Amino acid sequence: xxxxxxxxxxVSKIYPARRSSGKDVVAVREVSxxxxxxxxxTLLGPSGCGKTTTxxxxxxxxxxxxxxxxLQGKAVSKIPTYKRPVNTVFQNYxxxxxxxxxKNVGFGLTVKRVPKAERERRVMEALELVQLPDLANRKPxxxxxxxxxxxxxxxxxxxxxxxLLLDEPxxxxxxxLRKAMQLELKQLxxxxxxxxxxxxHDQEEALTMSDRIAVMNYGEALQxxxxxxxxxxxxxxxxxxxxxxxxxxxxxxxxxxxxxxxxAIGRKVIAVRLEEERPSPNQNVLLTIRxxxxxxxxxxxxxxxxxxxxxxxxxxxxSTRYIVALEAGDEIVVRLQNRPGTKMAGLGxxxxxxxxxxxxxxxxxxxxxxxxxxxxx
Amino acid sequence: MRRKSGFSFGxxxxxxxxxxxxxxxxxxxxxxxxxxxxxxFPLKGFTTQHYADLVGNREMVEAVRTSVLLGLGSSFLxxxxxxxxxxxxxxxxxxxxxxxxxxxxxxxxxxxVILGVSLLIMFNQVGIKLSAWTxxxxxxxxxxxxxxxxxxxxLAGFPDNLEEAAMDLGATYWGALLRVTIPISFPALVAxxxxxxxxxxxxFAISSFLVGTQPTLPVxxxxxxxxxxxxxxxxxxxxxxxxxxxxxxxxxxxxxxxGDTTR
Amino acid sequence: xxxxxxxxxxxxxxxxxLLILFLLPLGIMAVFSFRAGTIGDAxxxxxxxxxREFLTKTSFHRLLLISARIALTIxxxxxxxxxxxxxxxxxxxxxxxxxxxxxxIVPTWTSYLLRxxxxxxxxxSTGLLNTxxxxxxxxxxxxxxxxxxxxxxxxxxxxVWVPFVALPIFAALERIDPSLLEAAADLGSRPWExxxxxxxxxxxxxxxxxxxxxxxxxxxxxxxPLLVGGGQGAMYGNLIQDQxxxxxxxxxxxxxxxxxxVLAIPLLFLFTKAGGSDLVxx
Numbered sequence: 001x002x003x004x005x006x007x008x009x010x011v012s013k014i015y016p017a018r019r020s021s022g023k024d025v026v027a028v029r030e031v032s033x034x035x036x037x038x039x040x041x042t043l044l045g046p047s048g049c050g051k052t053t054t055x056x057x058x059x060x061x062x063x064x065x066x067x068x069x070x071l072q073g074k075a076v077s078k079i080p081t082y083k084r085p086v087n088t089v090f091q092n093y094x095x096x097x098x099x100x101x102x103k104n105v106g107f108g109l110t111v112k113r114v115p116k117a118e119r120e121r122r123v124m125e126a127l128e129l130v131q132l133p134d135l136a137n138r139k140p141x142x143x144x145x146x147x148x149x150x151x152x153x154x155x156x157x158x159x160x161x162x163x164l165l166l167d168e169p170x171x172x173x174x175x176x177l178r179k180a181m182q183l184e185l186k187q188l189x190x191x192x193x194x195x196x197x198x199x200x201h202d203q204e205e206a207l208t209m210s211d212r213i214a215v216m217n218y219g220e221a222l223q224x225x226x227x228x229x230x231x232x233x234x235x236x237x238x239x240x241x242x243x244x245x246x247x248x249x250x251x252x253x254x255x256x257x258x259x260x261x262x263x264a265i266g267r268k269v270i271a272v273r274l275e276e277e278r279p280s281p282n283q284n285v286l287l288t289i290r291x292x293x294x295x296x297x298x299x300x301x302x303x304x305x306x307x308x309x310x311x312x313x314x315x316x317x318x319s320t321r322y323i324v325a326l327e328a329g330d331e332i333v334v335r336l337q338n339r340p341g342t343k344m345a346g347l348g349x350x351x352x353x354x355x356x357x358x359x360x361x362x363x364x365x366x367x368x369x370x371x372x373x374x375x376x377x
Numbered sequence: 378m379r380r381k382s383g384f385s386f387g388x389x390x391x392x393x394x395x396x397x398x399x400x401x402x403x404x405x406x407x408x409x410x411x412x413x414x415x416x417x418f419p420l421k422g423f424t425t426q427h428y429a430d431l432v433g434n435r436e437m438v439e440a441v442r443t444s445v446l447l448g449l450g451s452s453f454l455x456x457x458x459x460x461x462x463x464x465x466x467x468x469x470x471x472x473x474x475x476x477x478x479x480x481x482x483x484x485x486x487x488x489x490v491i492l493g494v495s496l497l498i499m500f501n502q503v504g505i506k507l508s509a510w511t512x513x514x515x516x517x518x519x520x521x522x523x524x525x526x527x528x529x530x531x532l533a534g535f536p537d538n539l540e541e542a543a544m545d546l547g548a549t550y551w552g553a554l555l556r557v558t559i560p561i562s563f564p565a566l567v568a569x570x571x572x573x574x575x576x577x578x579x580x581f582a583i584s585s586f587l588v589g590t591q592p593t594l595p596v597x598x599x600x601x602x603x604x605x606x607x608x609x610x611x612x613x614x615x616x617x618x619x620x621x622x623x624x625x626x627x628x629x630x631x632x633x634x635x636g637d638t639t640r
Numbered sequence: 641x642x643x644x645x646x647x648x649x650x651x652x653x654x655x656x657x658l659l660i661l662f663l664l665p666l667g668i669m670a671v672f673s674f675r676a677g678t679i680g681d682a683x684x685x686x687x688x689x690x691x692r693e694f695l696t697k698t699s700f701h702r703l704l705l706i707s708a709r710i711a712l713t714i715x716x717x718x719x720x721x722x723x724x725x726x727x728x729x730x731x732x733x734x735x736x737x738x739x740x741x742x743x744x745i746v747p748t749w750t751s752y753l754l755r756x757x758x759x760x761x762x763x764x765s766t767g768l769l770n771t772x773x774x775x776x777x778x779x780x781x782x783x784x785x786x787x788x789x790x791x792x793x794x795x796x797x798x799x800v801w802v803p804f805v806a807l808p809i810f811a812a813l814e815r816i817d818p819s820l821l822e823a824a825a826d827l828g829s830r831p832w833e834x835x836x837x838x839x840x841x842x843x844x845x846x847x848x849x850x851x852x853x854x855x856x857x858x859x860x861x862x863x864x865p866l867l868v869g870g871g872q873g874a875m876y877g878n879l880i881q882d883q884x885x886x887x888x889x890x891x892x893x894x895x896x897x898x899x900x901x902v903l904a905i906p907l908l909f910l911f912t913k914a915g916g917s918d919l920v921x922x
Binding site: 385387388391397398399402405408465469481482485486498499502515517518525599602615 | 643647651655661662663664668669724725729732733736744747749750752758762802852856857861862863867877881884885890893897900904908911
Binding site: 059061080081082083086087088090092094095096097098107108111112155156159 | 535538539541542544545546547548552556560
């Protein structure tokens with residue numbers, strides 16, 4: 001059975017306008033989430049998308065303007081932060097600079113009047129968990145960024161929270177350390193079985209660590225799903241663009257059949273598989289195709305595929321990126337693995353090419369055309 | 378930038394100004410050891426008699442006592458109020474914040490004569506008898522901006538979510554202030570206390586309107602300046618006070634800078 | 641709700657204190673300025689006579705204007721004298737910086753009253769300056785060349801203010817990112833151009849803070865004139881003090897105080913705009 005640890009029901013957070021002439025700021029808009037126990041759940045989005053506010057609503061630092069937050073089935077809007085079974089790892093760690101590592105980690109137990117002997121034992125356990133038992137008597141200022149991060153983690157975990165909230169905890173670390181910590185955090189979460197709610201703007205990090213991800217923008221949760229669904233079946237152009245790299249090609253619907261549609265792109269008409277979206281004829285739509293799902297070939301008028309001209313060739317080690325200006329107007333990025341055999345010898349700037357993909361790799365999104373301004377604007 | 382050391386016009390100017398700044402103070406010290414009852418050149422000879430005379434002066438000892446007590450009381454209150462204000466200003470957004478900041482900074486520059494006479498009128502109207510303590514209430518007003526600014530700048534050096542972190546770990550808001558905010562700003566609290574103390578201890582322009590018949594030390598000193606025969610006594614006392622003040626201020630500076638390096 | 645309660649508890653005490661012991665007295669003084677007298681039945685009569693008298697007595701506003709001029713002179717000269725000090729400390733002092741800064745600050749830690757009084761020992765007829773001039777033969781007979789005059793007041797107040805004005809300028813100069821000056825040089829700016837176009841504009845907040853910090857209190861200064869100014873050197877502040885201490889004409893004194901406050905309010909506004917907080921951030 002999977003019980004829900006965290007539930008958000010139509011939660012909104014609106015900050016009233018500073019001046020009477022100003023507009024109210026909607027930080028979080030009608031967000032509903034169900035996070036089962038033991039899940040690694042990530043809130044992903046660009047800065048200002050409302051992900052941190054959502055986290056702060058769960059922690060109790062902010063009160064929702066409307067809607068309700070439930071922890072283990074209990075409405076908690078009336079429960080102050082310090083009584084919630086939730087702990088936070090802050091983006092800047094927020095370690096108490098005047099206390100030693102041990103005092104920092106033991107803080108939560110001290111204020112809960114846990115007897116000294118038990119407290120010391122649990123502090124040591126927590127420090128061992130994050131592999132820092134030797135640094136108990138240091139001050140935070142004497143630690144490296146990575147060590148501070150571990151202390152912050154230990155300080156939260158020592159309280160055995162039902163839910164651990166992590167607000168971009170790896171943001172301040174350098175790339176290598178961040179990668180290592182991602183793995184470590186994920187393993188720790190699986191071992192402890194605690195629900196993690198993780199905030200990040202780094203899509204790669206989110207894909208690596210999460211069981212499920214909520215992609216947020218402008219205060220809304222645009223799509224919630226596991227990493228593969230988000231990557232393979234983005235619900236809209238924002239998700240498609242934010243997770244991984246996407247190409248967007250504008251077209252007009254010519255004909256709609258049972259499970260495919262004929263889309264006119266420039267002079268060409270191309271068949272595209274239909275899923276949830278059911279566009280109607282003469283509607284403008286957006287096709288999304290991942291760069292690695294495309295290939296290039298000699299232009300020929302008969303077969304499928306879009307004609308264009310290579311604009312830029314960028315060698316990036318394992319692969320090469322070709323930026324192709326389609327005859328129809330849009331630009332498209334093609335990524336080809338640098339393997340013997342796939343190399344397009346002599347394909348340089350100005351070369352005429354044809355861009356092709358497999359039938360099932362292109363998706364129609366946002367048939368209402370709303371995405372166009374997001375992508376092209 | 379081009380020249381890090383070596384003698385230059387800039388240094389010369391600096392040293393001349395510094396010399397002028399120290400000159401009057403040195404004069405007072407010199408005269409305090411001068412074996413004469415008059416503060417005139419040429420100097421007569423070395424003596425410590427003026428210092429010995431200080432001990433027997435009951436009035437003066439009483440004035441020193443009044444000023445010390447007043448300084449302690451007013452700087453304690455100013456530091457407490459300044460701490461509250463500093464936390465409010467550095468951790469909260471609220472309407473009227475700009476107004477509060479402005480009003481609390483105004484005592485820094487408002488002409489003291491205005492502050493003195495307006496309080497004199499109020500105390501008189503309300504029927505509060507003038508004493509050293511009424512002057513002390515005014516000292517708190519002029520000390521608050523210093524306490525507020527010193528403590529605010531200390532708090533600004535720390536992340537503003539430390540209280541949240543403490544609450545996240547189970548402390549109440551007031552518990553978080555007590556266990557985290559107050560301890561981390563402690564060097565600034567002591568520095569603010571010491572600076573407020575010297576402000577109160579040195580304050581004359583307002584006190585002269587408000588002390589009634591209970592002179593603080595500066596008010597007492599001023600009353601003595603009119604009697605030429607008392608002057609040697611005054612300069613020797615002032616020499617002692619200068620040394621005492623310098624020690625207090627060095628301590629305050631040290632604490633303030635110490636705080637800067639440990640965060 | 642909870643946050644508002646916390647804020648109220650934190651802001652209440654300092655807010656109330658300043659309200660009751662800073663703003664309220666100014667209000668009461670304003671009411672007082674309309675009273676016919678300090679004692680007796682006159683206390684209960686409200687009149688505009690005080691204002692009429694103030695406006696008709698030219699000696700009052702003349703002294704107010706003279707005091708304003710003196711304050712402007714002192715504040716401007718303080719900035720001019722203090723700026724090189726701050727500039728030297730920031731950009732040229734190198735390893736001497738801490739010791740030089742200390743030399744600037746330490747004298748300000750001694751009793752204000754006595755530092756002013758000490759100038760009597762320098763400027764008086766048997767003072768250091770006269771003795772020195774006699775000794776080198778520049779003058780034949782000792783006389784109080786400077787004491788008991790407006791000049792004595794100006795010199796003494798400059799002495800008081802220069803270090804205090806230097807500190808906010810120093811704080812502002814210190815905040816200037818050195819790479820800005822390098823960028824200016826890189827773009828072909830000569831040192832004095834860099835100073836005029838980059839350094840000076842960026843230090844203006846500190847200059848303004850220091851300027852007003854000296855200007856406004858000097859406007860109401862009365863202690864320095866009492867000690868070194870004599871009858872010639874009296875300032876507007878002495879006039880106010882007289883009304884309260886000698887003439888016991890409190891309503892008149894209130895009118896005078898308010899007149900000064902009216903003059904000072906725009907300056908106070910500018911001071912808070914200039915960021916008075918620079919003063920303790922060195």
